[in-house]
Amino acid sequence: xxxxxxxxxxxxxxxxxxxxxxxxxxxxxxxxxxxxxxxxxxxxxxxxxxxxxxxxxxxxxxxxxxxxxxxxxxxxxxxxxxxxxxxxxxxxxxxxxxxxxxxxxxxxxxxxxxxxxxxxxxxxxxxxxxxxxxxxxxxxxxxxxxxxxxxxxxxxxxxxxxxxxxx
Amino acid sequence: xxxxxxxxxxxxxxxxxxxxxxxxxxxxxxxxxxxxxxxxxxxxxxxxxxxxxxxxxxxxxxxxxxxxxxxxxxxxxxxxxxxxxxxxxxxxxxxxxxxxxxxxxxxxxxxxxxxxxxxxxxxxxxxxxxxxxxxxxxxxxxxxxxxxxxxxxxxxxxxxxxxxxxxxxxxxxxxxxxxxxxxxxxxxxxxxxxxxxxxxxxxxxxxxxxxxxxxxxxxxxxxxxxxxxxxxxxxxxxxxxxxxxxxxxxxxxxxxxxxxxxxxxxxxxxxxxxxxxxxxxxxxxxxxxxxxxxxxxxxxxxxxxxxxxxxxxxxxxxxxxxxxxxxxxxxxxxxxxxxxxxxxxxxxxxxxxxxxxxxxxxxxxxxxxxxxxxxxxxxxxxxxxxxxxxxxxxxxxxxxxxxxxxxxxxxxxxxxxxxxxxxxxxxxxxxxxxxxxxxxxxxxxxxxxxxxxxxxxxxxxxxxxxxxxxxxxxxxxxxxxxxxxxxxxxxx
Numbered sequence: 001x002x003x004x005x006x007x008x009x010x011x012x013x014x015x016x017x018x019x020x021x022x023x024x025x026x027x028x029x030x031x032x033x034x035x036x037x038x039x040x041x042x043x044x045x046x047x048x049x050x051x052x053x054x055x056x057x058x059x060x061x062x063x064x065x066x067x068x069x070x071x072x073x074x075x076x077x078x079x080x081x082x083x084x085x086x087x088x089x090x091x092x093x094x095x096x097x098x099x100x101x102x103x104x105x106x107x108x109x110x111x112x113x114x115x116x117x118x119x120x121x122x123x124x125x126x127x128x129x130x131x132x133x134x135x136x137x138x139x140x141x142x143x144x145x146x147x148x149x150x151x152x153x154x155x156x157x158x159x160x161x162x163x164x165x166x167x
Numbered sequence: 168x169x170x171x172x173x174x175x176x177x178x179x180x181x182x183x184x185x186x187x188x189x190x191x192x193x194x195x196x197x198x199x200x201x202x203x204x205x206x207x208x209x210x211x212x213x214x215x216x217x218x219x220x221x222x223x224x225x226x227x228x229x230x231x232x233x234x235x236x237x238x239x240x241x242x243x244x245x246x247x248x249x250x251x252x253x254x255x256x257x258x259x260x261x262x263x264x265x266x267x268x269x270x271x272x273x274x275x276x277x278x279x280x281x282x283x284x285x286x287x288x289x290x291x292x293x294x295x296x297x298x299x300x301x302x303x304x305x306x307x308x309x310x311x312x313x314x315x316x317x318x319x320x321x322x323x324x325x326x327x328x329x330x331x332x333x334x335x336x337x338x339x340x341x342x343x344x345x346x347x348x349x350x351x352x353x354x355x356x357x358x359x360x361x362x363x364x365x366x367x368x369x370x371x372x373x374x375x376x377x378x379x380x381x382x383x384x385x386x387x388x389x390x391x392x393x394x395x396x397x398x399x400x401x402x403x404x405x406x407x408x409x410x411x412x413x414x415x416x417x418x419x420x421x422x423x424x425x426x427x428x429x430x431x432x433x434x435x436x437x438x439x440x441x442x443x444x445x446x447x448x449x450x451x452x453x454x455x456x457x458x459x460x461x462x463x464x465x466x467x468x469x470x471x472x473x474x475x476x477x478x479x480x481x482x483x484x485x486x487x488x489x490x491x492x493x494x495x496x497x498x499x500x501x502x503x504x505x506x507x508x509x510x511x512x513x514x515x516x517x518x519x520x521x522x523x524x525x526x527x528x529x530x531x532x533x534x535x536x537x538x539x540x541x542x543x544x545x546x547x548x549x550x551x552x553x554x555x556x557x558x559x560x561x562x563x564x565x566x567x568x569x570x571x572x573x574x575x576x577x578x579x580x581x582x583x584x585x586x587x588x589x590x591x592x593x594x595x596x597x598x599x600x601x602x603x604x605x606x607x608x609x610x611x612x613x614x615x616x617x618x619x620x621x622x623x624x625x626x627x628x629x630x631x632x633x634x635x636x637x638x639x640x641x642x643x644x645x646x647x648x649x650x651x652x653x654x655x656x657x658x659x
Contacts, residue, residue, distance in 0.1 A: 009589060024338065027353070037348055041614035044345035044352055048338075055334045061327045082440040084384040084584070089293060091376070091556060091577055098560070099570050128553045135383070135549035142550065150554050154561060164211055164565045167573065 014063025021055035024048055086134065095129040098167045116155055120166040124151040170513065174520045179222050183521050185227020187528035188536075193227065193236030194247050195540060196551070200378065201231035203246055205491045206370040207558065209498060210565035214230040217499040218517040224495060225518060228488055229525035230532060232468055233277035234431060236460075236536050240269045249430025249467035252438045256452065256459030263455055267538055271400045274461045274533030276412050278526055280465035283416040284472025285522045288479075291517070292508060298632075300505035303539035305613035305627055307481070309636035312600040314483050316643040317425055318595045325590065326647040332586065335597035339364055340603020347608055359571040366494045368563035368576040369600055373593050374487075375559040376580025379552045381587050381639050395498045411441060411458060419466030423473025429486030429594070437466035472522070479515065483602065487594055490601040505606065 032038075032045040091117055101123055107116040128147035137143055158164040186208075191205040204227050212220035235247025240257035253273065260269040302310070315333040342353045343363025354360045372407060390441035422433035441462035443451070448456040474485025475492075482503040483491035496503055501511050508515050562578035583593055621624035628637060 013589060031350075031352070035350065037350075039618075042346045042347065042611060044350050046614070048341055048352065048612060051334055051337050051341075055331070057328050058331045058334060062331070065325075067326070080384055080386045083386070084380050087380060087383050088577075088581065091580075093576060094556075094560070095570070095573055098573070113538075124557055128557065131553040131556070132549060135552065137547075137549050146550055146554075150557070154557065158211070158561060158565070163214065163413045163570050164561070166561060167564045167570055 008066040010062050010066025012066075014059050014061075015054055017059030017062060021052045021059055024052035028052060053068055087131070090131055090134070092122065093134070097123045097127070108163065115152060116159055118166075121151045121155050124154070170516050171520055174218065174517055176398045178237065179218065179517075179521070180224040180524060182219055183226040183524040184528050186223035187230040187525050187532060188226075189223075190227035190229065190231035190525075191237075191532050191536065192540070194231035195237040195537070196546060197332040198375055201228060201235075202487050202491060203371060203375040203378075203555075203559075203562075204231060204368055205488050206351065206374065207562035207565075209367050209491060209494050210562055212495065213498055213566065217501065217514055220495055220499065221514060221517045222521040222524075224492060225521035225526065226525045228492070229281055229468070229471055229522060230529050231532060232471060232527050233273070233281070233464070234537065236273040236464055239271065240266055240273065247430070247467075249434050249470065250463070250466075251431055252434040252463035253460055255438070255463075256450075256454070256456050259455035260457075260460075261452070265455070268400050268457075269455075269460060270533070270537055272405055272457050272466045274530065274537070275402075275405050275654070276408075276461045276464045277468040277533065278530045278580075278627065279409070279412050280416045280419060280468030281526045281529060282523070283413070283470055284420050284463075284469035285519060285526070286472070287420045287469075288472040288522070288645075289519055290476050291476055292479055294498045295476060296505045296508055299480045301611070301632060302505070303630065303633070304609040306630075306632050306636060308606050308609040308613060309633065309640060310481060311481055311606045313636055313640040314425075314602065315595060315599055315645065316640050318592075318598050328589075328591045329595050332591045332593065333599045336596035336599025337371070337603045337606070339596075340600050341607065345607075346604050347611060359569065363604075364575065364600070365566055365572060366491070366600060367566040368572040369579045370487075370597060371559050371563045372576040372579025372581075373583035375555060375562070376576060377583025377593075379556055379559075380580060380584035382548055382552060384584070384588070404579070408458060408461045411444065411461050414444075415440060415462045416469035419469030420473035422466070423470030423485050424476045425485070429474060429488075430470045431471075433466040433470045437462040475518065479507050479518075480505060482605065484598065487597050490597050493601055543590055550648060 003024055028048040030043040031048075032040075034046065035043065037043050098119060101119050103117075103119045103122060105116060105118045109115075125147045128150060129143060130145060132146065137146075155166065159166055175187055189204060194201055205224055208220070208224050208227060212223060215223075232249055235245050235250030236253045236257060239245040239250040239253040240261050243254050243258040245251045245254055250372075257269045257273065260266065260353045316330075318329065318333070336351070340363075342360055344350065344361055345352055351361055362554065391494050418440065419430075419433040419435045422436060423429065438452075438459060441458050445452075448458050450456045452459050470486070476487040477483045478493055480503070480521050482493065493503065496514075501507070501514055545567045559576055559580070560573050563572045566572060566599065586593055586596070617623040617626045622629075628634060
């Protein structure tokens with residue numbers, strides 16, 4: 001059976017590392033030229049230059065390792081890259097919602113505990129619901145209870161008891 | 168002695184126990200980790216008293232390392248990296264209907280290992296600090312370099328990948344204002360980056376969110392739990408392996424003291440030693456030999472005390488968790504190093520007392536609570552993972568109250584996920600992130616001193632400690648180069 005040839009991952013990584021080291025070297029030397037500290041022993045650019053040189057060396061080694069391999073291994077059995085990408089997208093949407101959504105802060109005291117509802121609680125409930133549904137939870141009771149209770153428990157523990165500010 | 172007794176307040180004991188309970192669940196539930204919990208605690212305990220913060224964190228650390236064995240035995244998934252070896256014999260025992268016996272052995276020998284490591288911490292910290300006081304800037308630089316060289320070799324099959332991870336960590340550590348000149352580096356005009364990259368969002372992202380992405384990517388969401396039997400176990404029979412335990416605890420403590428190495432390395436080495444020493448076990452190794460559990464659990468818990476030794480005396484963390492604990496120290500204004508025992512004796516005693524209290528909490532929780540939590544550790548991942556993500560957001564926001572840190576956390580999570588995908592270890596990156604600024608400033612101090620000396624090379628390398636560290640670093644680096652490995656094998 002013919003093996004499909006890929007650009008070996010190690011070759012990709014090696015090239016990326018060489019590019020990164022080249023950029024870091026250029027950045028450090030440019031910073032040195034614009035700096036008032038011209039003594040290399042005291043220059044803030046010394047350490048970045050050294051790390052850039054080492055990174056270039058490692059990049060070349062990894063590139064060589066990649067070129068020595070005849071074919072690339074395929075992704076693991078059962079791997080779900082699209083699902084991971086969607087999850088990342090949902091997490092970023094959660095982050096944006098926390099930044100953009102502004103809600104008034106509402107608080108109520110019950111049995112000596114203060115329950116507060118603000119941006120964090122509302123956005124978190126929506127996020128947990130969506131993410132759990134996406135990951136395959138279909139039990140309506142779980143979908144209803146877990147996001148609300150998790151959000152409230154976190155709010156009480158962190159905001160009320162530990163006095164840690166929430167987003 | 169009076170100081171130690173004064174620490175034993177109900178509040179202190181309660182906080183150690185609270186941390187221990189948290190550590191039990193965090194360590195036992197796959198998907199959560201002691202590193203993640205400790206990283207979250209850095210921001211949660213920010214406004215606490217230092218001793219209170221240390222009490223809680225030591226509880227989480229000591230019991231968290233042990234409780235990885237619970238899921239390792241019951242569901243064949245190690246709750247903590249250091250419990251990987253415990254799955255080799257623990258899970259076969261569970262399948263044979265001896266899960267309680269396996270857990271009993273794991274608890275007793277984790278207790279013995281933890282106590283051994285903490286006794287070593289109490290005894291050895293003073294002498295090592297008196298040597299560390301003679302360290303010069305070049306020695307600190309070489310020690311950190313040795314740590315990075317070592318961790319790169321023990322955490323990855325491909326040594327170069329380990330070093331690449333370390334180099335990436337060094338680059339990230341350079342972001343922000345230069346520690347000596349105060350000029351901005353790699354800031355790109357983003358004012359939030361001027362203070363540098365906070366280690367908490369980086370660690371929470373690398374260990375927390377990256378794990379979420381990895382689990383979803385792998386598609387392995389289901390898990391089954393072995394039934395917990397109620398076999399009676401004789402304590403006398405359990406304690407008959409005390410000699411093996413002391414030997415492997417010594418290995419664990421020494422490996423833990425090595426900057427960059429940690430529980431998984433100690434557990435593997437001890438397991439191999441147990442196989443070498445115990446010629447005729449009742450059950451073969453890998454099929455449910457209790458000696459396998461004795462060796463791995465004694466070693467990975469003895470690592471705790473060992474890892475704290477270089478962290479307290481040299482400010483060089485022994486493993487990822489102590490790297491995070493180092494952040495706690497800086498947040499609370501403590502300065503680990505040769506003078507730590509003298510200047511911050513109260514904090515040193517708090518660590519010791521909290522550690523020993525956590526050992527007793529480990530015993531209680533391991534024998535009575537752990538057997539009952541088998542249903543809880545089987546929380547479906549499609550419920551657990553979203554909650555873990557929210558915890559990561561809370562933890563990364565709490566350290567500086569900035570949403571920018573939450574964004575950083577997601578970025579590091581993506582980086583950590585890609586690193587795992589491509590076989591790059593994360594431990595060297597974490598270590599380099601913590602040590603980077605220290606390495607940079609000490610290296611330039613050493614260069615500046617050498618520049619004005621009569622003989623620069625003698626000034627740099629002419630001292631005994633410097634020579635020893637240089638030789639050790641070269642030994643580790645050259646020992647991992649394939650050419651020298653082949654030469655070594657030919658001679659053998």
